[in-house]
Amino acid sequence: MRELLRAVGRYLTWGDYLVIALVLLGAAATIPMVHHGTEASGRWAIVRLDGQIVHQLSLAQDQEVRVAGPAGETVIQVQGGRVRVLRSPGAQEICMRQGWIYKPGQALICLPNHVTIEIPGDSGIDAISR
Amino acid sequence: MRRVLFALKISIFVVLALSLVFLYLQGRVAVVYEEQYLLGTYFRIKAQSRSREHAQQAIREAFSEAQRLSEEFSRIGLGSLGELNRRGVSEPVQLSRDVFIVLEAAARYRQLSEGAFDHTIGKIIDLWGFTQEWDRAGVGRIPSDEELAPLVAEQREVFLDPTAKTARLANPAIEVDLGGIAKGYIVDKVVEILKKHELDRALVDAGGNIRVFNDRPRKVLWFEDRRPFRIGVQHPRDEQKIIGVLELWGDRALATSGDYQRCFFADALNNIFPCRYADEPDKIRYHHIIDPKTGQPARGLISATILAPTAMEADALSTAVFVLGEQKGLALIESLPNVEGILVTSDGRIIVSSGLKTIDFPTKLP
Known part of the structure; x- marks a missing residue:
């Protein structure tokens, strides 16, 4: 497992990390939209x-x-x-x-x-x- | 090794990108909920569409139509129904298209139910105090036999002329009250407008007179999110409870007639007490669903819920079945296609029609 991680780490460039970070950020940004359709609930x-x-x-x-x-x-x-x-x-x-x-x-x-x-x-x- | 890792990298990116698209599409659904006070009750519309503006536009149009129709169907108002009640005995009265359609339908349900549904007994209902202003005044009275007998005995006939779209009343004992059917017709009209605007799904609720449609299930890529509408059926003796839940798919309507909606209690000295769900010890309940043959509140059932293709049918049949009672009511339900019912008897039994046997309902009031 550690072997594999090290291999992956060696293989990924800084550009890959950037793309991963961007995709995760984008996903986080859509979270409020999922709840957009439902009515505001709470106290x-x-x-x-x-x-x-x-x-x-x-x-x-x-x-x-x-x-x-x-x-x-x-x-x-x-x-x-x-x-x-x-x-x-x-x-x-x-x-x-x-x-x-x-x-x-x-x-x-x-x-x-x-x-x-x-x-x-x-x-x-x-x-x-x- | 390099090639495997490259494939791994690409597939991870593809999965991440797809889930982004998935989340985005799922977020593109707007549920709009609005209510207005109409027809002496709350009129609610809950609609789902791809955009909020689209749904709001459709709901606005639907409410303005409902507003217009609710004035048409007032039996004392300025619309053609009010006109008919004011001068229909002396001459034929020209009716609006909507009022004529509903009058024709009412005559059909009157015949079908052998007089259990009757739209000509406005004056009898008035004697009991169950008027349009009931919600504000809220206390009824027990009419004497001398008052009731002549109205009940009279042949109440409304003559319709389908070519001229006019109506005439046979005698002054008649007052046309479309309260048991017009609400359903308006709900159907509202649904027609919402469908014209191609909303995905919507629920229209006029004081428990409900119609839903589920035309286009929410689609996320290839995945169809099919969900029914879940409608509770009111417990007739406990305001806080329901006796069960019906899951409605596609296009369906339901309505309930119960002896707890408009009622009052009277003790042995005929003192009047306000309406409530629970029974009062040593007092008799009088309610607004009058048996046209006796002029008295119908006994036997305490609630009748009807599932039907249209809200108008559900509305009229729930009254008819309530008056007909357990056996005849159930027979009427079974004789009609796509109509089902849930009846609660005065001794607390719950009876469901043949098409609902698979649904989990209690057989006695909990």
């Missing part, structure tokens, strides 16, 4: 109003934000890496009763106020038929 919650992104909340930071929608104010709380809806207009209070979400792919939907909160990422499921 974030994306808040949308009428489909438009109005907040990107870091789950690492405890906070409370208010979103003014067509039916009133939706209050969103981030605590200990989780998100929930504290208050939102609507008789059924569906998005409040859903409680905390924290896994990628989970979402809270406050229909009456047109607000959605989503933790982006791949849950392995593309959609839910309900």
Whole structure:
């Protein structure tokens, strides 16, 4: 093995090393492109109003934000890496009763106020038929 | 020795260069995800294409068509359907092309399901409080027999004239509500636009009314990356759960009708409580899928999921099968080509149609 390595070392010129270095550099440069197609995932919650992104909340930071929608104010709380809806207009209070979400792919939907909160990422499921 | 080493060197370079090309090609795929509030629900499009701009352009066009159609199909709006409901009893009303197509289809599904699917019961649905403004108001009421009986007993007929593209209502008991079919039609129209733009694959989801297509699998050199869309089927009694996952290949649609989507509870004194997935002890659930023959919410099934070639078919059939119940519903599914179904009964059994027997689904609600 050592024999072989020494033989290879003798045979390669500085130009070969240059080409190898360039190819490796080029390969490294494409790594971000591989992930380009997939959505940004991580410890974030994306808040949308009428489909438009109005907040990107870091789950690492405890906070409370208010979103003014067509039916009133939706209050969103981030605590200990989780998100929930504290208050939102609507008789059924569906998005409040859903409680905390924290896994990628989970979402809270406050229909009456047109607000959605989503933790982006791949849950392995593309959609839910309900 | 020299020659062997030279060959080794060249082959290493070739492998490195190929993997570069491979990585580059794999990176050239853009997934674009957008949603809009339409038809009283969230309308999502997830599309994959070679370029981000291309996908965004297609989605923009698709959303503007969906927007236009959602106004057409409002039963109280300014479109031709609203017109028909306002003055259709006194004279034939000219309909737009889209409304006429869906009205014809609705009549076909009404006949096919022997009246279980019925687009003429808008007034009965209104009596229960399940109106278009349901999401904001959110509390229904139990209508009295005196209110319901005359509407249920009436012969509700919509006369269509295919040459003039007009419609007339037989009597004032009718209000045409295309809520159980129009959403599916719009999803199909949106898919048509996305296909025209030659997107590779896309998923369109209008509040659980889903259609996917997987026309061109992502290709990296000679390697075809074939992946199905994975769609969860909602657990009817637990919002956080699904009862199973369906893998969809090619071009396929599915829709679910459930008694948990729009509902309310009433106790023995007829006090009303808000809708939720889980059952309430000592309270009766009333929901929006009305059996046209009784005017009451259909009982027997708590959820019906239909797989079909188009979203409109899935949409209409999921309502029809929910109303028909376990036996007749399953018989209808089996009588139609390329249609499959997953039914959940009120005692918690899960029944799948013959074409889905190979799929791993539980037989009881977990």
